[in-house]
Amino acid sequence: MDGVPRQADIAIIGGGVVGASVAWHLAELGAEGIVLLERGQPGCGTTWHSAGNILRMSSDPAVADFYTYGKEMLEGLHARHGIGWRRCGRVMVARTDARMAEFDNIARVLSECGVPVERIGPDMVAEKLPILRTNDLKGALWSPDDGRVNPTDLVAAYLREARAGGARVCEGATVERVAETNGRVTGLRTDRGDIACETVINCAGLWARELGLRNGVAIPLWPVEHFYCLTEPIEGVRPDMPTFRDPDGLIYGREEVGGLLLGCFDRDAVPVDPAQLPEPFEFALLAENWDQFLPYMQEGLHRVPALQDAGIRTLVNGPEAFTPDVEPLMGPAPGLNGYWVLAGLCSAGVTRSPGMGRALARWIVEGDPGADVSRYRLERFGREANDAANLQRAVRNAPSGHFAAENRA
Numbered sequence: 320m321d322g323v324p325r326q327a328d329i330a331i332i333g334g335g336v337v338g339a340s341v342a343w344h345l346a347e348l349g350a351e352g353i354v355l356l357e358r359g360q361p362g363c364g365t366t367w368h369s370a371g372n373i374l375r376m377s378s379d380p381a382v383a384d385f386y387t388y389g390k391e392m393l394e395g396l397h398a399r400h401g402i403g404w405r406r407c408g409r410v411m412v413a414r415t416d417a418r419m420a421e422f423d424n425i426a427r428v429l430s431e432c433g434v435p436v437e438r439i440g441p442d443m444v445a446e447k448l449p450i451l452r453t454n455d456l457k458g459a460l461w462s463p464d465d466g467r468v469n470p471t472d473l474v475a476a477y478l479r480e481a482r483a484g485g486a487r488v489c490e491g492a493t494v495e496r497v498a499e500t501n502g503r504v505t506g507l508r509t510d511r512g513d514i515a516c517e518t519v520i521n522c523a524g525l526w527a528r529e530l531g532l533r534n535g536v537a538i539p540l541w542p543v544e545h546f547y548c549l550t551e552p553i554e555g556v557r558p559d560m561p562t563f564r565d566p567d568g569l570i571y572g573r574e575e576v577g578g579l580l581l582g583c584f585d586r587d588a589v590p591v592d593p594a595q596l597p598e599p600f601e602f603a604l605l606a607e608n609w610d611q612f613l614p615y616m617q618e619g620l621h622r623v624p625a626l627q628d629a630g631i632r633t634l635v636n637g638p639e640a641f642t643p644d645v646e647p648l649m650g651p652a653p654g655l656n657g658y659w660v661l662a663g664l665c666s667a668g669v670t671r672s673p674g675m676g677r678a679l680a681r682w683i684v685e686g687d688p689g690a691d692v693s694r695y696r697l698e699r700f701g702r703e704a705n706d707a708a709n710l711q712r713a714v715r716n717a718p719s720g721h722f723a724a725e726n727r728a
């Protein structure tokens with residue numbers, strides 16, 4: 320374990336997939352004096368129980384470019400360290416003509432960006448995913464470059480290379496507050512001593528908002544319960560099987576140890592107050608909530624008839640931070656020089672970690688993120704958006720909005 324230094328040039332708060340990627344990219348750009356502070360072990364927050372699906376589809380060219388870079392980066396890390404990368408592809412199915420029209424738009428944009436994507440019919444869906452019911456489908460979008468990783472291995476790989484590039488990684492170090500004088504960051508107070516430092520990056524996941532409030536920085540995000548269930552092995556569910564999404568049913572799925580991982584993006588999601596989580600909340604989950612998951616289990620039973628006879632291993636319920644407009648928060652904190660934020664990844668933090676980690680690192684080191692990141696800036700929200708009651712109301716529709724936003728965005 321690295322000791323906590325008394326002085327640093329750039330301090331990253333949080334060693335989830337986001338903080339780890341930022342550390343990697345800062346080191347890659349040649350930044351010196353990087354220290355990452357993680358109060359538990361890297362990946363112990365939300366990252367360890369992520370489904371680890373890596374997306375390629377977006378109808379926004381800037382996002383598509385992020386994802387293209389992400390795929391290349393993850394393939395490289397996998398070749399060097401083994402992060403469980405599998406390029407299994409993804410089938411996104413449509414139940415309606417309106418959904419197919421959306422898919423046409425995505426296909427057009429992605430083709431212009433050089434991303435392989437294909438519109439396919441129900442017969443081809445059945446060929447790629449024989450476990451799916453297809454007789455009610457209008458068609459689907461096939462993305463051969465989608466894949467999956469093991470998120471814990473990804474964090475370890477990011478940090479191994481960041482350390483090789485000179486970054487310090489301090490585990491078991493809690494940041495208590497960021498010190499400031501006259502609107503400028505001057506350091507951090509940790510439970511293992513103070514650090515003098517003029518640039519800090521808040522990558523504290525669902526805890527980022529509360530940490531921000533200690534300096535009057537508004538980081539409007541709030542976690543909600545977020546689910547997937549895992550089944551016992553099912554015949555026909557193969558490790559090389561493509562992942563799938565059924566946005567009209569708000570469900571997604573993939574293989575996991577021979578069984579099915581069936582996840583959802585639920586309506587009227589259940590907000591989780593970070594202050595009510597047990598301390599420490601490391602490698603921890605929330606209680607199973609079958610009442611909330613039931614409608615999506617029913618959608619799953621419809622889409623994958625073999626689920627009917629499958630044994631259920633568990634319902635994984637973990638908190639994930641969403642923002643009111645279902646877009647991440649990235650950039651400098653208005654009004655406090657030297658304070659940067661990357662948080663609120665809205666259930667795509669593993670996918671987004673390479674592209675957004677690189678953009679933030681470039682912004683800090685080179686003064687320019689190298690991409691249009693205006694949609695992520697903190698100042699897009701007024702201060703009232705950070706009110707706890709407003710946030711809890713707003714994020715109820717965020718997970719289901721995520722599917723719409725992703726397909727539209």
Ligand SMILES: Cc1cc2nc3c(=O)[nH]c(=O)nc-3n(C[C@H](O)[C@H](O)[C@H](O)COP(=O)(O)OP(=O)(O)OC[C@H]3O[C@@H](n4cnc5c(N)ncnc54)[C@H](O)[C@@H]3O)c2cc1C
Nearest residue numbers: 333335337358364365366369370372494524667668669670
């Ligand atoms: C059920 C589920 C399925 C998901 N599936 C996918 C998927 O398939 N694909 C995908 O891309 N994304 C997925 N996600 C989302 C993804 O897991 C998250 O967006 C991502 O892990 C967030 O990473 P993070 O680094 O922001 O947060 P975290 O992983 O929570 O990291 C934040 C870290 O900060 C530390 N910390 C907090 N406060 C302090 C402090 N004061 N001092 C020091 N350290 C501190 C915490 O201990 C924690 O380790 C899923 C999420 C869930 C819940």
